[in-house]
Amino acid sequence: MDSVIKATVVYFTLWAIIRVSGRRTLGEMTAFDFVLFMIISGSTQRAITGQDYSLTNALLLVATFVALDIGLSIVELKSSLMRRILNAMPMILVENGSLMSDRMRRARITEDNVLASARRLNGLERIDQIKFAILEASGEITIVPAEQAGPAEPMEATSR
């Protein structure tokens, strides 16, 4: 009985902590964030399993976690409010080449983050080449290039 209760408490507590930490943490995961997540999983794993390393306990925990996940996905499907609460909403960060700095500050996204996504995904170099930059619910930044934005200009060859 206590395995199921522990798994449920840990599932919702972790969900709340990750949700409160904001999307930035999940979408733009750095090497240190990855290490942090490993530590979180290690700490909670010991608390959930305790000293019960039996197969029954492991199966019970896995079944509880997957059942909770399926349950929440069904709740998401049925209610748009729950979908927003559970998964956040996409939000525009750059509109027609203009940074929406208030939104970015609140979402803890910098111009560098947007430019990094623009370079990585579309080979763009400047904010004015971006029509829309969107912070997706997953935490990723997607870029819609401005129509006039052509391929990035080749760098000038420098003589040594």
Place this chain on the structure above:
Amino acid sequence: MDELASRRYPVREDMRFQRRSWMVERAGWFVLIAIAVAGLSGIFGNGPASWGHATAGPLSVSYQRFERATRLSPFVFTMAPASGRELTLRLSAPFQRDFEFTSIQPPPLRSSTGPDGIELTFAARADATSQIVIWAHSRHYGLSSITATPNGGAPASFWVFVYP
């Protein structure tokens, strides 16, 4: 450009909900910080708020007021010089029921159990205070009210709260 107005293209936004989310997020940060500060203070065990001390006559007990299940911690019983060559410490039934003793230092000469708990008898020196350390961990969540009684003395009562 009104940044807080909701756009409908290229994605459908709800900035009212988004602003509320940010507020909840900020509140959550304060909760996380409060948990960390409370942890430092010892409310979750092993800190100044947790250090407990109970005294009754010749007996004094140092213990952790807040404990966590399965975590090992010491209960230190200090007793004034005994009149005989032996001293007895009686620990109430909840202590025996809720805690698993890992070690008792020094080892008791005898131990017996009854409806009112466990009685431990130790060798003692008449000219010196005796210190008995019981290392124990709880397997029981919640509040435990414990009474420790030395031979012929008044009982020292204290409580320990065990977190899951």
